[in-house]
Amino acid sequence: MSANILPGALPTRIKVAHGAGAVALGIKEAGLTTFFMIYYNQVLGFDPRIVSLILIGAMLVDAMVDPLIGRLSDATRTRIGRRLPWLYGAAVPMAIAWALLWMSPDIAAHSTLGLAFNVIAVRILVSACEIPSISLVAELTRDYDERTALMRYRFLFGWLGGLVATALAYGYFLKSDDPAQNGLLDPSGYSAFGLFGAAMILVSTLGSALGQHRRVVALPPRPPVQRHGIAMLADILLAFRNPAFLALTSGALFLVTSYATSIAATNYMMLYVWRLTDDQLAWYPAGLALAVFAAFLAVGPAHRRLGKRDTAVAAIAFGTVVGFLPYAARNLGWWIELGSWPSMALLLSFMTVSLFGMIVATISASSMVAEIVEAHEVEHGTRIEGVFFSGYLMTQKFGQALGIFLVGQIIALSGLGERVRPEDLAPGTATGMAWTFAGAMVLISIMSALLLRRYPIDRASHEARLAALASTGGAAADSQGPRP
Structure with a gap:
């Protein structure tokens, strides 16, 4: 075992x-x-196209900055870790950037550029915590199953944070006392929703x-790592040439696309395809929570039996089939x-079981990143978690x-106009929307699994x-100091 990792099972408190x-x-x-969309569009009056562009643009800027944050965190050497x-x-x-995003209209409503900078700041600052934090998975342990345990806890807490914020938003912060007023x-x-989220962010991160x-x-300490631009770029390019990493990221791209498409299309499918009422929609978070806890319990035994x-x-195939069945049954008149x-x-019930499969697949794929670290270490002698x-x-x-983007295209292909009530929608439109969505999900999932x-x-x-690393002392390049 390399000297860079403390031996033994991780205590539950660390997980x-x-x-x-x-x-x-x-x-x-x-x-x-x-x-975000309904607040800035319907409450503050921003053009929905502008809000969508800000969201996607900030996401892309954040994505491009991520490898830089990762490389800088690899080079961080201080007395506090x-x-x-x-x-x-x-x-x-x-926490401050998050609170400002939800403050009164006087702060946010009059500046599109300011809003864009605020969203970008939130995303980059979250990445500045998430990337170093998740990189510790490969540093805290090299055990195959202990890494699964760390990822299980990360996904559990991540989902719980989102679920608590969503449940309190619907049930408390954004609930109106006046039945005639929509909260x-x-x-x-x-504002209260933003301040509560900021407090949760601050307390949980620290x-x-x-x-x-x-x-x-x-x-155990590692020798310093070069920080200059050429070395940083070389490490980033080297990572993206790793065959295992390419296979994982290409599959994960479609896996996340499948999940994001499903979540972004939920309101459209629930309202127009399934004709659910507000009271019925309120049960959706309960199914989501059940899927999360079930995945937390199931993924460890599954990894021990099948591997990551x-x-x-298997989880992708299972979740896709279960998710497709209700759409096929609906459209075929069954x-x-x-x-x-x-x-x-x-x-x-179908959605909960399908989502369970997708969450298990997501946890498994994320956990697979850690093993690439040692594969790279054996081949190149450095660790770039x-x-x-x-x-x-x-x-x-x-x-x-x-x-x-795909959800927007599905809605456009379905011919769904603006401000259409579910009861006024032509039956053929809902059927076409259902087939398009279900078919897209199947194709995307097949690509991910392959x-x-x-x-x-x-x-x-x-x-x-x-x-092999234990026989050579591990982290060969670290013992040699910085590369030229």
Whole structure:
């Protein structure tokens, strides 16, 4: 075992502390995905096309910055740990930027450029915490299953952060006392929502850093790494030439596109295809939470039995088939009465099981990044955890942007006009929308599974690399100092 990793199983408190670092990401995703558009469009009066461009543009800028953050975090050497200074330094400005995004119209409503900078700042600051934090997965342990455990806790806390923020938004912050007034259209609730999210971001990020502090500081030191631009660029290009990394990121691109398309299209499908009421829609988060907890419990045993790659591929196939069935049944006339409570219950059951498969696949794919670190170390003698994890996150952001774009195309192809009530929609339009969405999801998922099948690292090959590194002392290049 390399001297760079402390031996032994990780205590549960370390897993919990590490997972807490993902709360900020969950809150950011929930806020920008669910509430940002309606706040800036319907409440503050921004053109929806401008809001969409700001979201996608900020996402792309953030994605391009990710490898730089990853490489800089790899080069960070301080008395308080290799990655932790990023969490300590970004926590306060990240919380402030998030709160400003939801402040009163007097601050935000009159400046499109200011809004764009605010969104970009939020995304980059979250990345400045998320990338160093998730890179610790490969530093805290080299054990195949312990890394799975770390990723399980990260996804659990990330999802819980988003779910708590969403549930409180609907049930408290954005709930109107006046039955005639829709709380989603009242600007006053958004300020409280933003301040609550900022507090959660600050506490969880600093709590995660403090909870891991002693463990990270105890990791044996590494020699300094060159920081100049040529060395940084060389490491980034080297990572993206790694065959295992290319297989993983190409498959993950379609996996994230599938998930992002599903989430972004949820409201359209629920309203126009399935004719659900507001009361019925309120049950959707419950199914989401059930899928998250089930995936948290199932992914560890699945990895021990099937391995990470095969678990991801099987989960994609399972989730895709289950997700396709209700759309096929509806369009073929085999479904029960649309809009009824039995219809809602049956649909939610299918959606929960399908989402369970997609979450298991996502956790598995994310966990596969860590093993690439040792594959690179064996071949090149250096460890660049931050570069690999940031490159993976960059791919995820491209997938999210592609998912948002695809939903727009699906709606356009379906011919859905503006301000159309579900009961006024022609039956053929809803059927066409259902077939287009379900067919796109199947094709995207097939591409994801086929590409992930090319990922070559399994438990046996990983353990063989660990043995090889142990025989040579590990981290060969680190022992030699900086590269020229």
